[in-house]
Amino acid sequence: MTSEAAAVDTLETEFARTWKLVATDLDGTVIPRDAPVSARTLAAFAACDAAGIPVVPVTGRPPRWVTPLAAEAGLRGQVVCANGAIVYDLDADAVVRQHPIAVDVLREVVARLRPALPGIGFALEAVVGFRREPQYATRFDSGLEQRVAEFDELLRDAPPVVKILAKCPGVASDEMVAIAREQVDGLVNVTHSNAADSLVEIMAAGVSKASTLAEVAAERGITAAGVVAFGDMPNDLEMLRWAGRSYAMADGHPEAIEAADGVAPDCGDDGVAQVLERLLRAR
Helix, strand or coil: CCHHHHHHHHHHHHHHCCCCEEEECCECCCECCCCCCCHHHHHHHHHHHHCCCCEEEECCCCHHHCHHHHHHHCCCCEEEEHHHCEEEECCCCEEEEECCECHHHHHHHHHHHHHHCCCCEEEEEECCEEEECCCCCCCCCCCCEEEECCHHHHHCCCCCEEEEEEECCCCCHHHHHHHHHHHHECCEEEECCCCCCCCEEEEECCCCHHHHHHHHHHHCCCCHHHEEEEECCHHHHHHHHHCCEEEEECCCCHHHHHHCCEEECCHHHCHHHHHHHHHHHHC
């Protein structure tokens, strides 16, 4: 073992004595592409729960795309959804916290991004549903698609919007994020969760997986020092930097790997489960 590897191993062992909460992204972290959560990962989650260490999913997904998975994984309690814009309580089947984007901010973001990214299309994610412009193409049924119309019509009688989604065919997500941040920096938080696509996700300023996870943890009397976090994409960066111990997936985005304290094996190799098993043994 190299001196660097030994130092990392020592830090992990020290952390294992005091950890209190698991925060994990879902897609690409515990859910491989086109595959269910593995039996090994489910067993690791159950072992954490039995040890009194709750598992809190922290995802870009809206609540309606989390509940079936949570039931399959035997998860309970709260889930941080929509990159921190929503906290959903699985037991109560209810949204318990939301961080919406003000309507004037929605309009300003769209006005700034249209000329910067010609061909861009927008969609709005609200607690109760999903609305999109015709040029925002979807590959699947959103589940609660309420309206397909031009942007001003999307805002008519709209419930609070927690996330703006934007697509610009032919422009990769990393490039879209860079351009969008130049235009709306300080106005909103811009990120993405899929480097292979053309898609950015926009939340209210200051809202991220980390900011809302911190709120959820604080309600349990847990600080960042007691949290282990797992992620694989740029929308996980703040969470990976915030947690007392963090791991990026080996097959994750380079920015996630740079932000994390350690690297877990690939999602398809049950990387999260492997790390949790180690932490539980060291505890």
